[in-house]
Structures are given as structure tokens and as C-alpha cells.
Amino acid sequence: MSDSVWILGITMTKFGKSPEKDVIDLASEAALAALADGGVTMKDVGILAAGNLMNASAGIGQQLQKQIGQTGIPVYNVANACATGATALRTAVMAVKAGECDVGMAVGVEKLAGAGLLAGGNRKADGDSWTPSGRYGSVAPLDGRVGTETMPGVFAQIGMEYGHRYGGADFELFARISQKNHAHSTLNPLAAYSKKMSLEEIMGDVMIAYPNTRPMCSANCDGAAAAVVVSEAKLRMLDPDQRRRAVKISASVLTTDPWEEACQVLPNVNTLTRNAAAKAYEQAGVGPEDLDLVELHDCFATAELVHYDNLMLCESGGAVDFFNSGVTWRDGSIPVNVSGGLESKGHPIAATGIANIWEVCHHLRGEAGDRQIEGASVGLAHVIGLGSACGVHVLEKAAA
Amino acid sequence: MGQVPLVDYLVLGDDPHLVANQCASCKARFFDRRNACAACGATAFSAVDVPTEGELVTYTIVAFAAPGVPVPFIAGVIDCGGTSVRANVVGCEPDPEHVRLGMKVRLKTFPIGTDGDGVDAIGFGFEPIDTKEAP
Ligand SMILES: [Zn+2]
Numbered sequence: 001m002s003d004s005v006w007i008l009g010i011t012m013t014k015f016g017k018s019p020e021k022d023v024i025d026l027a028s029e030a031a032l033a034a035l036a037d038g039g040v041t042m043k044d045v046g047i048l049a050a051g052n053l054m055n056a057s058a059g060i061g062q063q064l065q066k067q068i069g070q071t072g073i074p075v076y077n078v079a080n081a082c083a084t085g086a087t088a089l090r091t092a093v094m095a096v097k098a099g100e101c102d103v104g105m106a107v108g109v110e111k112l113a114g115a116g117l118l119a120g121g122n123r124k125a126d127g128d129s130w131t132p133s134g135r136y137g138s139v140a141p142l143d144g145r146v147g148t149e150t151m152p153g154v155f156a157q158i159g160m161e162y163g164h165r166y167g168g169a170d171f172e173l174f175a176r177i178s179q180k181n182h183a184h185s186t187l188n189p190l191a192a193y194s195k196k197m198s199l200e201e202i203m204g205d206v207m208i209a210y211p212n213t214r215p216m217c218s219a220n221c222d223g224a225a226a227a228v229v230v231s232e233a234k235l236r237m238l239d240p241d242q243r244r245r246a247v248k249i250s251a252s253v254l255t256t257d258p259w260e261e262a263c264q265v266l267p268n269v270n271t272l273t274r275n276a277a278a279k280a281y282e283q284a285g286v287g288p289e290d291l292d293l294v295e296l297h298d299c300f301a302t303a304e305l306v307h308y309d310n311l312m313l314c315e316s317g318g319a320v321d322f323f324n325s326g327v328t329w330r331d332g333s334i335p336v337n338v339s340g341g342l343e344s345k346g347h348p349i350a351a352t353g354i355a356n357i358w359e360v361c362h363h364l365r366g367e368a369g370d371r372q373i374e375g376a377s378v379g380l381a382h383v384i385g386l387g388s389a390c391g392v393h394v395l396e397k398a399a400a
Numbered sequence: 401m402g403q404v405p406l407v408d409y410l411v412l413g414d415d416p417h418l419v420a421n422q423c424a425s426c427k428a429r430f431f432d433r434r435n436a437c438a439a440c441g442a443t444a445f446s447a448v449d450v451p452t453e454g455e456l457v458t459y460t461i462v463a464f465a466a467p468g469v470p471v472p473f474i475a476g477v478i479d480c481g482g483t484s485v486r487a488n489v490v491g492c493e494p495d496p497e498h499v500r501l502g503m504k505v506r507l508k509t510f511p512i513g514t515d516g517d518g519v520d521a522i523g524f525g526f527e528p529i530d531t532k533e534a535p
Binding site: 117120121122123125126127128129130132135136137138139140142143144145146147148150152153154156157158160161163164171206207208209210211212259261262264265266 | 404405406407408409428429430431432433438439457458459460461462463464465466467468469470471473475476477482483484485486487488496501502512513515516517519521523524
């Protein structure tokens with residue numbers, strides 16, 4: 001018998017604007033709902049991993065405990081850019097796998113509604129006297145003078161580089177990827193934005209960093225997600241109903257980028273994703289052709305394209321043709337981001353890496369309602385945090 | 401009253417160029433101050449000149465940036481004979497009709513401002529070498 005770790009309970013809050021709730025309210029809401037979903041309480045939980053990137057030093061885990069249950073268990077407060085949620089989950093999985101406890105919980109929460117640029121959002125004024133500082137010995141801020149530090153700009157370059165290498169990726173292609181995700185979002189009641197958008201509306205919207213217009217960028221919003229994981233041995237002792245709804249974590253992988261030429265010049269989000277995917281497929285014993293749905297990190301429309309390739313959903317270099325064939329739409333053979341993706345569902349950073357797993361679980365459990373991918377039994381969730389960290393999880397439906 | 405480079409990997413003078421820290425062991429190149437080599441772990445480096453001409457391998461046109469950053473501008477990566485360099489593309493209209501992936505560019509330096517002591521800071525970008533794009 002395998003020693004797999006299973007998701008027992010998982011939830012995400014409605015993403016969007018929650019002015020009446022603070023970070024702890026949102027985290028509590030997600031955590032309590034995940035416990036209820038799994039049919040357990042804080043008394044059953046042996047480890048808590050928590051992430052809140054915007055307040056990474058605030059001890060979100062302990063603050064959460066003070067609201068929902070101070071049981072004295074170890075807390076790991078984690079921060080790993082946009083992979084923070086996946087890192088929290090992976091931390092809980094590792095603790096269960098290591099035999100430290102039977103039940104673990106991971107929580108990710110963020111309040112970002114109304115936030116602007118998250119990097120390169122403000123530039124210090126030039127000083128009175130040019131004084132070299134920092135690792136480049138720069139005498140003045142470099143953002144805008146030596147390239148861009150903004151995320152829309154960085155990810156625009158990542159997509160354009162793919163287009164340069166393989167051809168066929170133009171403004172309209174990237175906008176059509178966004179069009180797909182916005183169309184998908186209309187079926188997701190928890191999405192921050194669930195409005196269908198025409199190609200003309202997307203291309204004609206405010207340009208942020210060519211070729212990414214505003215609707216092609218992930219939406220800053222508030223939200224939380226939480227998951228309760230359980231060892232296989234413990235799961236066997238639980239009720240049939242809990243076992244039936246449990247989702248197997250067939251692979252849980254976290255990678256960083258191995259050094260390659262240019263990787264410190266423009267972040268390379270490709271190799272670490274490819275490495276994570278290869279390891280995940282090996283761990284899970286499944287291939288990309290076995291996946292019924294994929295939630296991948298479309299922080300920008302330009303990113304989704306390269307991750308088709310990185311996750312090996314298509315042939316190397318073939319992401320443009322792959323998308324053009326229509327297979328990544330929800331009625332295609334490998335639906336990608338049926339939640340609406342980060343471009344419409346929203347991207348409350350630390351919540352994202354658990355919320356995308358919730359989306360996959362929702363389908364594997366057959367509970368996704370109007371947007372259910374019929375018969376889904378295997379899915380993959382991917383996140384990437386610049387810097388970089390990549391999380392890939394492969395999830396499988398419980399055997400009937 | 402003199403000049404200072406925007407970054408310490410820009411060398412001014414008659415022949416402005418960029419210099420990289422090259423790992424003595426594996427030849428990996430870096431532009432920042434190093435503790436060790438990220439590729440192989442070695443700790444010895446030498447300064448090497450980076451070619452001043454290259455090819456634009458990717459770009460974006462930043463239209464929305466922090467207050468104080470003039471937009472739009474072209475940010476990109478230039479392959480200078482195998483060494484990738486982050487820079488703005490200058491001397492080129494910041495619109496997709498004028499920027500071309502794969503276009504040949506060369507290093508260009510220019511003053512970015514003068515401080516209270518009258519010293520000019522010199523920045524750099526890459527400008528198109530031939531501008532015979534579609535009219
Ligand atoms: Zn080396």
C-alpha cells in the first residue's frame with residue numbers, strides 16, 4: 001500500500017473585494033471551512049503551514065490560531081512569492097509524509113484589492129549626490145532605466161521570447177488566451193471577475209506592458225484558501241463519506257531555477273516549471289496525456305502560452321499551434337484554467353497555490369456544478385513565484 | 401565636473417562598454433557583485449568585456465510604471481555574442497511597428513542627470529543599428 005497523502009478538506013473563499021474582512025477573517029473563513037469540509041477540527045490537526053506574502057513577517061499562522069484554535073502545534077509561516085500557497089501545502093504534506101502527524105493544514109491568504117503594481121510600483125527619487133549602492137553599484141534606481149521590474153513587463157518579455165524562438169505568438173494570440181479564461185470565468189461564482197470579454201474589448205483595453213493589456217493581467221483581489229491533508233493510514237480509519245471525497249495527492253513538487261545563461265537577466269520561468277512537471281509526472285506515474293484538467297499559473301496571458309510547453313501539454317515549441325487547436329478551452333481535450341485563471345478568478349497571491357488545487361479537487365469530486373469537467377479523474381495544478389519557485393501538484397480522484 | 405556610470409558594470413571613456421564577472425572555472429557570466437558562482441560554486445572571477453553589439457531577443461513596451469518612470473519605454477534583453485544583457489531599447493519609437501524581435505542593436509550611453517556636485521550620471525541603452533524597417 002502506498003503512503004500517499006490525501007486532501008481531506010479544501011476550500012477557497014469568494015475572491016474579490018472584502019473591505020469588511022481583514023486578513024485573519026479571510027484566513028479563518030477558509031480554514032474553518034476546510035476543516036468542516038474534511039469533517040475534522042483543529043484538535044485533529046498536527047501541523048499548520050500558513051502564508052500571507054504581503055505580511056510575511058507577521059506570523060499569520062499564529063494569528064490564525066488565536067482565532068480558531070491554539071492547540072500548541074507547530075506552525076510554519078512560509079513565503080515563496082506567488083508559490084507561497086503551494087509551499088504551505090507542500091510543507092503540510094512533507095510533515096505528514098515524514099510521519100510527524102496524521103493531519104496537517106495549509107492556509108494561504110492575501111488582501112490585495114486595489115493594489116497596483118506589486119513590483120516596480122514605486123521608484124526612489126534620485127539622490128543629491130551619485131553614490132554607488134547595491135550589488136550593481138548603481139547610483140540611481142534602475143527600474144525603467146535598465147529594463148523593467150514590473151511583473152506585467154517581465155512576463156510580457158517571457159511570452160515575447162517564446163514567440164521570437166518559435167514564431168506565431170503575436171498580440172492577438174495572447175489576447176485570445178485571455179479571451180478563453182474570461183469566458184471560462186462566467187461559470188465560476190467564486191471568481192473576482194466573471195464577465196465574458198470579446199477579443200476587441202481585451203485588445204482595446206488599457207495597455208500595461210505590451211502585449212499585456214489590463215484584462216490580460218492577473219487581477220489583484222482579496223481571498224483565502226485552505227486545505228486539510230491526511231495520511232493514507234489515517235484516511236482508512238475515517239468514514240466512507242470522507243474517504244469518497246478525499247483526493248489523492250499523487251505528486252507534490254517544488255523547484256527553483258537551476259542556473260542557466262540569462263536567468264539572472266530575465267527570470268527563466270521555463271526550466272524550473274519543466275523540471276517540476278517532469279518530476280511530478282514521474283512521482284504520479286501519469287503523463288500529460290492522462291490529465292483531465294489543468295490549472296496553470298496564468299499570472300499574465302503571455303505566461304499561459306509558455307507553460308503549455310513547460311508542463312509538456314504540447315510538443316516542445318508547439319504551444320501556439322496547441323492553443324490554436326482549441327484543446328485548452330473547457331470543451332477541448334485538455335481544458336486549462338476552467339476556473340477563469342488568475343486573469344479573471346483573481347490572484348490573492350498566497351491563496352492562489354491552494355485555490356488552484358481546490359479547483360481541481362472540485363472537479364475530481366464531481367462537485368463543480370455548471371463548470372464540471374465530466375468524468376475528471378486526474379488533474380494538475382501549477383504555480384510559479386518569480387525569483388523563482390515552482391509548485392506542481394498532481395491530484396487524483398479516490399477510487400470508487 | 402566629471403561623470404559616473406549608472407552601474408559599476410558600465411565602463412565609460414572613449415569606448416564605452418559593459419563588463420561582466422566571469423567565473424574562472426565555468427565561464428558563467430554575471431553583472432552583479434559576486435560571492436561565488438551560481439553555476440558551479442567557484443569563487444574566482446575575472447572581468448571580461450561584453451560585445452557592444454547584439455540582437456534583441458525579447459522586449460516589452462512598458463506603458464504603466466511607477467510614478468517618476470517615464471513611459472512608454474522599451475525594455476528588453478539583448479544577446480551580445482552569447483551574453484544576455486538587460487537594457488532599454490533607445491532611439492526607436494516605442495510601438496510594436498518599430499521594435500522588431502531579432503533586430504541588431506548597439507550600446508549607446510547618455511547622461512541621465514546631474515547631481516548637486518555637478519557630476520553627470522551616465523546610463524546606457526541599446527539602439528537599432530539599421531533602421532530600414534518597413535516604411
Ligand atoms: Zn562557475
